[in-house]
Structure formats: structure tokens, C-alpha cells
Amino acid sequence: MKKSIKTAVVTLTAFTLLFTSPMFTPIIPEEVKAETSMTQPLRLAGTSRYDTAIQVSQSGWNYADAVVLARGDDFPDALAGVVLAKSSLVNGPLLLTETAQLSEGVLEEIQRLGATKVTILGSPGAVSEKVENTLTDQGLTVERLEGANRYGTAGEIAKAAVPQSEKVFLASGSDFPDALSISSYAAAQGIPLLLTEKKSVPEVTLETLQALGVSEVTLIGGEGVILPEVQAQLEDLDYTVDRLSGADRYGTNLEILNSLSFNTEAVYIATGAKFPDALAGAALAAQNNHPIVLAPPKAFSEEGMSYLGSRRDEGAAFTLLGGWGVISYGMESIIRTGNVNPKISLQYWDGYASYETYLRQLSLIPGKATDYVDYVSPNWRGSIGTDGSLKLVWDEGSSNYKQLTNMAHGLGMKVLPLINGSGATLNTLLKSPAAREKLIGEIVVLLKNTNADGVVIDFETPLDYGDVKDPYDGVRNDLTAFMESLHSELQSMNKLVVMAVMPRMSSSQYWLDAYDYEALSHAVDYLHVMTYDHHYRTSAPGPIAPYPWIKQVLTYIQGQGVDMSKVLMGIPYYGRDWVVDGKDANGNPTYNSTAFGYSKALELADSYGATITYSKYNDADPVGTPTFKYTDEKGVEHTVFFDDYTSWNAKLSIINEFGLAGVGPWAMGWVDENTAEGLFPLLNQHLR
Incomplete structure (x- = not known):
């Protein structure tokens, strides 16, 4: 007997998107509904x-x-x-x-x-x-x-x-x-x-x-x-x-x-x-x-x-x-979406969400979820030990994991838990074959206990990547060996492996040498290149993911011999609000910022009477990135960059240009009812 688990139904009204650039066709999204319910298993293998x-x-x-x-x-x-x-x-x-x-x-x-x-x-x-x-x-x-x-x-x-x-x-x-x-x-x-x-x-x-x-x-x-x-x-x-x-x-x-x-x-x-x-x-x-x-x-x-x-x-x-050996990823996508050339939509299911937040985000996905989303990736990782031990966010016996997985499965989507980390802990772990083996074993247990469909690995710098004179003395080979072993283990279980990697523009960025992009692409089902955070929390204000920069990163990845049909392009669902918070040793301003979603950006601009303009990164930028400035009640000047339907539409057009597998946006935590009205139809237009 199958239990039926349902969350609130969210009905989103249709509206017309008017784009300022003649390059892009205006989008009239359909009315969309969302409902989560446990139904048939997606695959028995x-x-x-x-x-x-x-x-x-x-x-x-x-x-x-x-x-x-x-x-x-x-x-x-x-x-x-x-x-x-x-x-x-x-x-x-x-x-x-x-x-x-x-x-x-x-x-x-x-x-x-x-x-x-x-x-x-x-x-x-x-x-x-x-x-x-x-x-x-x-x-x-x-x-x-x-x-x-x-x-x-x-x-x-x-x-x-x-x-x-x-x-x-x-x-x-x-x-x-x-x-x-x-x-x-x-x-x-x-x-x-x-x-x-x-x-x-x-x-x-x-x-x-x-x-x-x-x-x-x-x-x-x-x-x-x-x-x-x-x-x-x-x-x-x-x-x-x-x-x-x-x-x-x-x-x-x-x-x-x-x-x-x-x-x-x-x-x-x-x-x-x-x-x-x-x-x-x-x-x-x-x-x-x-x-x-x-x-x-x-x-x-x-x-x-x-x-x-x-x-x-x-x-x-x-x-x-x-399993995948008899009905492939591509064939499954055709069956579920009806599109003979479907593009993958991997949606990060908020970075650090509560159970209720996961439910709310799931409820925003339209009823025919696979028209918009293939995979959702929740962050259930609490911590990783140097010995490869993995601690989860909820108690080991919690029913939350299976319930969330069942609800996503009920909408036709797969669940790929996010295992992320950075720094010295990862360096120590990756240098130890025993620790790598233990972490793989912990991931296997996680997938078995939660009925999840695979995993997303997000190991970021700073790793021990060596220095400019000897860039390969770090964990480059160890990271690749870990991914190869993990992929071999999960492939035998009919589970997916996705790896999120830092974006790189040139060989001079030696601090990213831990990523052997070409070798890693053979050890995964999809390689998610995180093409966002070009301007970040403490940088000077600027676009999160400018169009020309994304293309520069993808061109570099392509030049490393990576099969681009396995690459997912990063898309930011967030913007940033920067303020000057001090000066450095040379007297230059230093910055800090807060992140928020599209709706909050519009709310801020409206409340302070700010004019939104489009800032072009360079002449190759077709539409630019929405930006505005305002001065708050304390007299502090703020600079905001964010993305809207116009800039998202432009970036999504890059998918076909490079023959990419699809997208991996970060993250659904910044998507609300209003944003979902246009965002999911936009994904449908470009991916389906």
C-alpha cells in the first residue's frame, strides 16, 4: 500500500515578459501548478x-x-x-x-x-x-x-x-x-x-x-x-x-x-x-x-x-x-519529457534548508515537474571528517530524507544529495586512500537509506593546490582518483554522479589546478561548472555571472578536451547588495554584501525609488546585468547587481551555442512564488 503525501498546491498566474533586446523573443508563460505526491517509483533496477x-x-x-x-x-x-x-x-x-x-x-x-x-x-x-x-x-x-x-x-x-x-x-x-x-x-x-x-x-x-x-x-x-x-x-x-x-x-x-x-x-x-x-x-x-x-x-x-x-x-x-545500461539517461529524459533533445535541469534545493523550506520549494515546481526539472539536490551534509566520516543534518533515523525523496519522486524527479566541503579537511581526506574509501562507503549508505538517485560532489578551494612553481604538488591526482572510485561504485548501483567544479578562465589561475577538468569529465555523468560568483561577497560590486565571462569559462573548459555534452552551466538565482565596510592597507575601499533573490531586488528598488539599468560587461554582452544604486536611511550608499528574466534568458541561450547538457542553477532558496511565475517557463523554453 502506497501512502500519499501532499503539500500545499501553489497556483501561479501567467504573465507576459517583455524583453528589451530584439535578440530575444518575449515569453508568455503558461499557468503552472505544483503538487507533491508519492506515486510510482521512477525506476526499478x-x-x-x-x-x-x-x-x-x-x-x-x-x-x-x-x-x-x-x-x-x-x-x-x-x-x-x-x-x-x-x-x-x-x-x-x-x-x-x-x-x-x-x-x-x-x-x-x-x-x-x-x-x-x-x-x-x-x-x-x-x-x-x-x-x-x-x-x-x-x-x-x-x-x-x-x-x-x-x-x-x-x-x-x-x-x-x-x-x-x-x-x-x-x-x-x-x-x-x-x-x-x-x-x-x-x-x-x-x-x-x-x-x-x-x-x-x-x-x-x-x-x-x-x-x-x-x-x-x-x-x-x-x-x-x-x-x-x-x-x-x-x-x-x-x-x-x-x-x-x-x-x-x-x-x-x-x-x-x-x-x-x-x-x-x-x-x-x-x-x-x-x-x-x-x-x-x-x-x-x-x-x-x-x-x-x-x-x-x-x-x-x-x-x-x-x-x-x-x-x-x-x-x-x-x-x-x-538500470542505465538498458534504458539510458537520454532515453529516460525522452520518455519523461517528450523532447528528443532534452537538456538537463539540475536545481539545487536550497543550500541549508529546513524540512519545511524544502517542502515550500518543492511546491513551487509546476505540476508536470519534468517539463522544468530533472534533478533536485538537497544539502543533507552536516560535516565531513578528515577520516572520511560523513555526518548528516538530521538524525540518522529521521524519516525526513525518505519523505522528501518520495515526494520528489512523485513528481518524476530524481534526488541527488549534495556533498560539499573545502579547505584543509578535504586536503587531508583526499590524501588518504583509506579516508577516500570510507567517504565513498558513507555515500553508498546515504543513498541506500534515503532511496536517493545519486550524488553531487562539490569540493571547492582552498585545497592544497600547490604553488605557481609546482602547481601539481597538491591534491589534483587524489581528487581525480576519488571521483573515479566513487563513479565506479555508484555506476554499479545505477546511481548518478555529478561533480560541481570551480570556473576557470585561463591557465594562469594555478590555484584551480586541483581540477583536472578533462580527467574528471570521464569520472562523472555530468560536470557542473559553477559559472557564478564572478563578483562575490567581499569583492567590489559587479555582475555575479556576466554573459561574456560565462562564455570565456566554457571556452577554457572546452579547450581542456572536455565533452561539452556532459557539462552543466551554472546560473545564479541570486543577486548581491554591496556596501563599503572599510579600507585596506593601501587605503582602497573594502566591501561586504548580502545575497537575495529577484523579488527582493525589485522590492528594494521600488522602496528607494531607484532606477534599474542594464550594465554591460563589455561589447560582447547582449543585454547586460540589471543594477541600481540607493542610499539607505543611515546615509550608506548601496550598489546592487542581480539577474532578471532578460539576463537569464540571454545566458540560457549559451546552452545550445556550446552544446551543453543543461544547467545547474544555485539555488532554489532564492525562488519565491513571484519569481517562479516566469522562471520555470523560461527553463522550459530553453531546456525542452
Whole structure:
């Protein structure tokens, strides 16, 4: 039973943005809503096909008296077994095992379910007697359904699952995709699924048809997989025969999806190139008659995109079956957004937020969240020790982590906790292989305990980066080694790794030598270049992220050999208000500043009657950065620089110019209801 967790719904009214530069098209954002609710899991994926089946089972069943167990390295037995899993005889999950021995974790999952009975599919050649003995030794009742071959086994399964049926589905026994496409529907409707040879129906299958009392047969797949002779053979035996088919496995899948009645509140997506993930997922989908869409390796057809688009418009929840190796990042983005060239939107979920603040920020994201945001990154790091120990902001047993993750997942987004730090502590940690290993272990525990989808690493200067004479005597190699090890560990868990790196304009900035940008880009899924803080808290007043400077930084990164399609560009959601706070040793003024968001900047300008102008960084700056000055009640002069929709729009245009992966703005803590009205539609325009 899934719990529903909801926060306040925020309705944002539409308005028109008028831009001063003719380079940029005015934006008329749509009305947007936000609602957080826990729904389907985004992705069910384990470290292997056997583990994925366990993950599916854990997602769908808190208890089951019985389970079905099939071999995981071949498909025929398990195809027919989906109907059995949904039947009253079992009403439990379908688990997979190796032939020679019971796969790791399977017995524990059976015990978690409280199951007392296991139905093994296939002969000892498919699931060995050693596996059967392992189960019986645990006091479980074990039944085996087998025939002389795959066709006979499918018949025995059908007779056990649905002893009497007027109708059957008949699919190829030589390949799996067509049977997978129909399996969840067949199971949900209690219609047996049998297998046939290409040219003729095996005698054992004909015997099963007769035993079941079948009068109607629906062939699944085109004439290339089941020849017309099969239909003629059945019709000669007085069966009514029809066919569901398409030009290929994906066409047949769509024909099934469009011809039959499914509950499309949830849609399961599995690769059409391999069978194991969809086998276990079909049993889960069958619980509520949800469809399974077969995803092609590279691109959906126009018809496939149309089907997904219709389901997306209806508000369907998409659950992907299997890890990144079977359904890639890019394919997932296409499925969730409908855009064949989507750009990534990583939103930092406030730097140091309370639980309630996280909820408020989540509520500002429009209802179709993946039209605007792919990943949210909360800062749950309390501290990092020199030994690699990681302390979190809330107690270890706090439910806050999982609740926030579930709510973000309910909107279709992934959660990537931010692990940040700087200075001598990091230097000591990175110099120690043992400490690096410990921190990786702590991150793994964090992700497992919170159900998060990956991590953002933000290790900033000052690190021990060496000096101008010997710039490589610091932690450059150690930082790269840490990221390589972390990526290897998390990749095996189907988790994402993003690294935030300092912006650099030239090789003369030797204090940034800790970042080997090219090497690091191979050790991450995305490299977030923090193109903001060009002018910072204690600098002289100036733009936070001027357009020409961003391009200069990206040009340098590109020149280091970095694949720019993995780079996220930093965007500041904040501005600064500077005042002179003293003088340095040479008598020059020193500054301090406070940060705030767009709405506060407008409020200040209005309250002091200040005129907002656009300051251009240089002649290459198309619109400049909004700025104004005012004098407060104490006679102190203030200088303010911030960003608005005009300057954000200009900077977002850089994404396509450099072929970037997307953006990583800092941070949602400065976004309020008024800012969200235009900001999220602006992101949608440039990223989707």
C-alpha cells in the first residue's frame, strides 16, 4: 500500500515578459501548478537481472503466500509464468534465479514476503535440483511445472493457472518481445499465454488448447514470426483466429497497447532488446492491468512518441524497469519529457534548508515537474571528517530524507544529495586512500537509506593546490582518483554522479589546478561548472555571472578536451547588495554584501525609488546585468547587481551555442512564488 503525501498546491498566474533586446523573443508563460505526491517509483533496477526482479517484488508486494521462480538466463518458461503469478494459485511476484544455484538475495526476498510455497518453472535443466533442495531445506513447499520442452512447459503452466478458458494468446516460442508485450494484459485478464513454432503449432500446444476448452486464439506478432500457415492450421481445426501485430516488435507492442484496454494511470517501460527486467515487471504491471512499453535502443518511432505523449498528457506515472545500461539517461529524459533533445535541469534545493523550506520549494515546481526539472539536490551534509566520516543534518533515523525523496519522486524527479566541503579537511581526506574509501562507503549508505538517485560532489578551494612553481604538488591526482572510485561504485548501483567544479578562465589561475577538468569529465555523468560568483561577497560590486565571462569559462573548459555534452552551466538565482565596510592597507575601499533573490531586488528598488539599468560587461554582452544604486536611511550608499528574466534568458541561450547538457542553477532558496511565475517557463523554453 502506497501512502500519499501532499503539500500545499501553489497556483501561479501567467504573465507576459517583455524583453528589451530584439535578440530575444518575449515569453508568455503558461499557468503552472505544483503538487507533491508519492506515486510510482521512477525506476526499478538492481545490480543484476536477479536483483532487479527482487527490487520489483519489493515494490509490489509486502506479503505473498507464494512466488513463482524461473531461470533468468532464458525466457520461455517465465513468459507463460506471468499469468501464473497473477492467478489465484500464486498471486505473488515472479523471481529469477541462476540455473545451478539459487541466486543471491532470492531466499531472503521469499522470507521477507512470508511465502510458504514456491512454484518452479521448467525442468531441472532450467532450474536445478540443487535450487529446489535449497528451498525445501528452508521448509518451503516446492512445486515444479515442466513439460518435455518450452511448449510443453507453457502448456502445464497454463493449465495450472487457468484450467478453463475460451481464449488464449499464442506467441512465438523462439523469441520474447511479442509475448512480453501481451504478458501483463494476459495475466491481468486471466487469459493463458501459450507458445508456438514459426511454421506450425506444436502438438503439445494443440493438446493444451483442447484441454482448456479454447475456442478463440489471438496470434501475437507479425507473419514474419508466426507464419500464415499457423493461422490456417488453427482455422482448419475450427478455432476463431485473429492477430495483433506490427511491422516489428515495437510495432506489435504499440498495436497491443492501442487495441486493448489498459489502466494507464501507471505505465511500465522495459527495453525491447533484452527480456529479464520486463519478465519480472510484467507480473507487477499485471496487478492493476498496467501496460508495458518496449523501449528501442536508440529512438522511439513517431507512433511510440505519440503513445507516450498521450499517456504523459493524462498524467500517467512512468516506471522504468532496469538500470542505465538498458534504458539510458537520454532515453529516460525522452520518455519523461517528450523532447528528443532534452537538456538537463539540475536545481539545487536550497543550500541549508529546513524540512519545511524544502517542502515550500518543492511546491513551487509546476505540476508536470519534468517539463522544468530533472534533478533536485538537497544539502543533507552536516560535516565531513578528515577520516572520511560523513555526518548528516538530521538524525540518522529521521524519516525526513525518505519523505522528501518520495515526494520528489512523485513528481518524476530524481534526488541527488549534495556533498560539499573545502579547505584543509578535504586536503587531508583526499590524501588518504583509506579516508577516500570510507567517504565513498558513507555515500553508498546515504543513498541506500534515503532511496536517493545519486550524488553531487562539490569540493571547492582552498585545497592544497600547490604553488605557481609546482602547481601539481597538491591534491589534483587524489581528487581525480576519488571521483573515479566513487563513479565506479555508484555506476554499479545505477546511481548518478555529478561533480560541481570551480570556473576557470585561463591557465594562469594555478590555484584551480586541483581540477583536472578533462580527467574528471570521464569520472562523472555530468560536470557542473559553477559559472557564478564572478563578483562575490567581499569583492567590489559587479555582475555575479556576466554573459561574456560565462562564455570565456566554457571556452577554457572546452579547450581542456572536455565533452561539452556532459557539462552543466551554472546560473545564479541570486543577486548581491554591496556596501563599503572599510579600507585596506593601501587605503582602497573594502566591501561586504548580502545575497537575495529577484523579488527582493525589485522590492528594494521600488522602496528607494531607484532606477534599474542594464550594465554591460563589455561589447560582447547582449543585454547586460540589471543594477541600481540607493542610499539607505543611515546615509550608506548601496550598489546592487542581480539577474532578471532578460539576463537569464540571454545566458540560457549559451546552452545550445556550446552544446551543453543543461544547467545547474544555485539555488532554489532564492525562488519565491513571484519569481517562479516566469522562471520555470523560461527553463522550459530553453531546456525542452
